[in-house]
Amino acid sequence: MAGYFGNRDMPFGAPVTSPVLDQAxxxxxxxxxxxxxxxxxxxxxxxxxxxxxxxxxxxxxxxQEMSDLQVRLTQMEDExxxxxxxxTRQQATIRNQSAAISNPRQFYPAPNTTPGGFVDIQSxxxxxxxHASMQMPPPPPPFFNHGTPIHVQQTNQPPPHMRSIHxxxxxxxxxxxxxxxxxxxxxxxxxxxxxxxxxFHPHGPTSVNxxxxxxxxxxxxxxxxxxxxxNDRSQGSSNPTSGQRSGQGTPGHALMQxxxxxxALVPAPAVIENPxxxxxxxxxxxxMAEKFGWSHVNxxxxxxxxxxxxxxxxxLLQTAAPxxxxxxxxxxxxxFLLVAKVINQWVQRNVLKADSFxxxxxxxxxxxxxxxxxxxxxxxxxxxxxxxxxxxxxMQVMKQKPGFGTxxxxxxxxxxxxxxxxxxxxxxxxxxxDWEDMHWLMNEAHNLAIMMYSGPDQYRFxxxxxxxxxxxxxxxxxxxxxxxxxxxxxxxxGVRVKLGISPHVIVKTSTxxxxxxxxxxxxxxxxxxxxxx
Numbered sequence: 135m136a137g138y139f140g141n142r143d144m145p146f147g148a149p150v151t152s153p154v155l156d157q158a159x160x161x162x163x164x165x166x167x168x169x170x171x172x173x174x175x176x177x178x179x180x181x182x183x184x185x186x187x188x189x190x191x192x193x194x195x196x197x198q199e200m201s202d203l204q205v206r207l208t209q210m211e212d213e214x215x216x217x218x219x220x221x222t223r224q225q226a227t228i229r230n231q232s233a234a235i236s237n238p239r240q241f242y243p244a245p246n247t248t249p250g251g252f253v254d255i256q257s258x259x260x261x262x263x264x265h266a267s268m269q270m271p272p273p274p275p276p277f278f279n280h281g282t283p284i285h286v287q288q289t290n291q292p293p294p295h296m297r298s299i300h301x302x303x304x305x306x307x308x309x310x311x312x313x314x315x316x317x318x319x320x321x322x323x324x325x326x327x328x329x330x331x332x333x334f335h336p337h338g339p340t341s342v343n344x345x346x347x348x349x350x351x352x353x354x355x356x357x358x359x360x361x362x363x364x365n366d367r368s369q370g371s372s373n374p375t376s377g378q379r380s381g382q383g384t385p386g387h388a389l390m391q392x393x394x395x396x397x398a399l400v401p402a403p404a405v406i407e408n409p410x411x412x413x414x415x416x417x418x419x420x421x422m423a424e425k426f427g428w429s430h431v432n433x434x435x436x437x438x439x440x441x442x443x444x445x446x447x448x449x450l451l452q453t454a455a456p457x458x459x460x461x462x463x464x465x466x467x468x469x470f471l472l473v474a475k476v477i478n479q480w481v482q483r484n485v486l487k488a489d490s491f492x493x494x495x496x497x498x499x500x501x502x503x504x505x506x507x508x509x510x511x512x513x514x515x516x517x518x519x520x521x522x523x524x525x526x527x528x529m530q531v532m533k534q535k536p537g538f539g540t541x542x543x544x545x546x547x548x549x550x551x552x553x554x555x556x557x558x559x560x561x562x563x564x565x566x567x568d569w570e571d572m573h574w575l576m577n578e579a580h581n582l583a584i585m586m587y588s589g590p591d592q593y594r595f596x597x598x599x600x601x602x603x604x605x606x607x608x609x610x611x612x613x614x615x616x617x618x619x620x621x622x623x624x625x626x627x628g629v630r631v632k633l634g635i636s637p638h639v640i641v642k643t644s645t646x647x648x649x650x651x652x653x654x655x656x657x658x659x660x661x662x663x664x665x666x667x
Contacts, residue, residue: 155224162217169210176203177520184514200516204646412593412641415582416656420636422575423477424659427470430561430568434464442559449476449556454633455600458663462633471612471661473560475597475635477575480553482595482637485579488525488587491532494541498528519644522590529588542584546576592642598634598658608638612659624662632663 183196432438451459453475462468484490488506492499505521505528513521532538550572561568586593598609606621612635619627638658643651 152224155221158217158220162214165210165214172203172207176200180517180520184517412585413655415585416639419579419582420478422578424474426571426575427474431470431473432560432562433466434469446556446559458600458632471633471635473557476556478636481579484549486583486586490583494538495532495535498532501528515644515648515650516646519590519646526588526590542580546580547573550576590644594640595637597637598631598660600631600633602631604629604631604662609658609660611662613662629662629664631660633661635659
């Protein structure tokens with residue numbers, strides 16, 4: 135029996151392990167040491183190759199040696215990746231077995247049901263026999279686990295948060311109004327059960343912190359598309375978008391009343407489930423900035439705009455051309471786009487940088503700074519490739535350390551509070567929904583920073599300036615009304631940019647063989663001005 139129960143001399147509280155896990159961990163440690171030695175050897179060889187004059191034959195020999203070392207590094211990285219997967223699977227198996235032993239399943243007696251499938255509590259009666267000591271299962275939790283539920287009142291007008299265009303389906307006609315006019319006893323579902331709030335924010339009210347923003351809540355699982363703003367990035371489609379159907383963002387509907395509590399970010403038709411590339415993540419972040427502005431920025435008001443602090447007014451004047459800032463701010467069709475550009479610029483300067491996660495690990499910070507300081511405009515492509523790989527390796531080290539996710543979440547909350555102070559005077563009445571959207575946006579921005587600096591690539595952001603000629607290869611028009619001309623026709627007419635909303639993202643890729651290439655990740659989103667003189 136001693137062999138069955140394992141080693142009884144193991145101290146209480148020691149981590150549970152297995153022979154396969156120990157062997158994989160030992161092999162991984164050995165492989166990591168060998169990988170570091172080969173990487174250092176390759177770096178020294180590349181440094182020697184770049185700084186020492188040599189003949190053509192000797193240079194070819196050094197290039198062949200560097201290629202061989204690069205192949206060995208690739209093979210060892212694949213081996214280490216497989217060992218890490220083995221360790222992860224073994225740890226998950228041990229954790230699941232420990233949880234099953236610590237928390238055994240509790241069985242409940244099956245209640246009697248009626249022919250319609252409902253539980254017949256009255257006919258259940260007392261338990262007899264071996265069921266007498268078994269307790270009944272707990273009642274099921276609410277469908278969305280948040281605060282105080284909202285009960286439906288019998289009225290012909292829907293609640294304010296249901297009047298938004300996000301809940302209107304243009305293909306269903308007046309079915310929603312018919313549903314609200316139906317008495318409660320004819321509504322689908324269980325009678326008397328409260329109707330809960332929208333699932334996009336499954337939390338109740340929160341307290342306000344020192345920045346004036348509600349305290350952060352845990353992130354919620356809601357997806358958003360990059361092009362889900364009122365006006366899709368189309369090439370002159372004749373079909374009206376959802377925003378144009380409802381009148382949001384058009385001068386003809388500027389006087390339309392909106393509820394005090396603005397709607398939160400909602401799913402869009404084009405949804406990126408789990409962005410896996412930098413392109414998808416860029417579209418997600420910049421699209422969320424536009425959607426945040428459209429959902430939470432207030433309408434133009436001369437009285438309220440006078441109360442905006444002068445520092446924020448100066449920031450808005452710097453964001454757009456001086457002659458364009460006032461028309462953009464006073465138009466409900468473009469006000470939220472100007473705020474979206476403010477958010478995008480702030481994210482570029484404060485989040486999307488290599489040292490964005492400084493403070494989590496001092497050793498990684500030192501290594502990243504040392505490699506960054508060796509990158510110059512004249513640095514050979516092979517050396518630059520190795521230095522960027524070293525930075526990416528340090529990013530992987532930080533990602534694998536415990537507590538990195540909590541650090542990033544706290545960082546997103548702190549920086550979200552800083553950005554909140556800038557956009558707060560331009561928003562509707564603040565609620566916890568607004569802050570949750572801001573926190574979510576900052577989390578996705580930090581995820582983009584992690585993806586950008588996890589590979590041997592360099593990214594450059596170029597925001598089109600007012601008065602610049604429109605280029606169809608680098609820009610996408612984002613106008614309140616659909617364009618009747620194609621992008622190429624707009625470029626041929628010499629149309630100019632009125633406002634650059636999101637930047638043109640360019641990636642510069644270096645290869646181990648010294649090749650350098652540039653390509654567009656995402657195009658810039660701009661407002662056009664065909665009447666520019």
